[in-house]
Amino acid sequence: MTDSDRNDEMELEAFFTAARQMPAPASEALMARVLGDALAVQTAAAGGFATERERPGFLAGLFSTLGGWPAVSGLATAAATGLWIGFSPSLGVGDAMVGALGVETAIEIYPVDYATGYEFAFEEGDAG
């Protein structure tokens, strides 16, 4: 690179420096328009994704994902039933099967007269 080239390069760089120092400023009106568009897009998309204020917490999200109150009620019932079966002796299962299937002969399969799970729980003071 000759001295002349170097001078040309430095001179051009001075123009570039001036341009960097003098950017077209973003007016407040432009900033407001851009932000307005941003919020409008977020609002329009709120059907697809919730806005910050509406964003559900973990439990609320889980509740919604599971299907709301009807599903959660069913889950609670199933959980309580499972707990009850877990505490019950095997005859309780047999009785439950009788109740569920409406088959009287189920008793013949389990002839020993143990207390049912419900009676067991009642005597322990856990029922109700």
Added chain:
Amino acid sequence: MPLDDLAQAPDEALLLLFARGDVAAARALTARLTPAVIAHAHRLLGDRAEAEDVTQEAMLRLWKIAAEWRQGEAKVTTWLYRVVANLATDRLRRRRRDGPALDQVPETADEAAGPVARLQARARADALQAALDALPERQRQAVVLRHIEGFGNPEIAAIMEISTEAVESLTARGKRALRAALAGRREELGYGDDG
């Protein structure tokens, strides 16, 4: 997310938050990107009103694509500068077809100018802008990205969707044309004072 964290967060993370409806992320991205976009659009178009329109349109496209943004594929700025270039090209073609806009007048010295140095910088910036406006679009875009915005050749290649060799060729030709256009304005633009 606290404001300090938002200020530190990369553009891509903010865009993800924006897509989840985070209003603070919308504000942070607007404040961070809009000034850079209007400055770049103005350098490509040489017209303030058109640069503002292009800026708003480019940012609107960013907001709309946020929900589909795939992390790691591209930088937000690369994508944004590419959109600005495409919108600017459309405007320049329309301008050539329809003739120059009535409000297209050179930018005047900015209102806050007082010191001589600032006036001088304004004069140089305006002279450069006039010379840039006369360049072919691709040369202008490459020169602006490389020498004013400060991007490296690989990123410019990604923005312009060309090879780095093509970037080098465009910037070299652009600078040669700028030198020729600005030659003889040394005294007028105060270069005698630079030492």
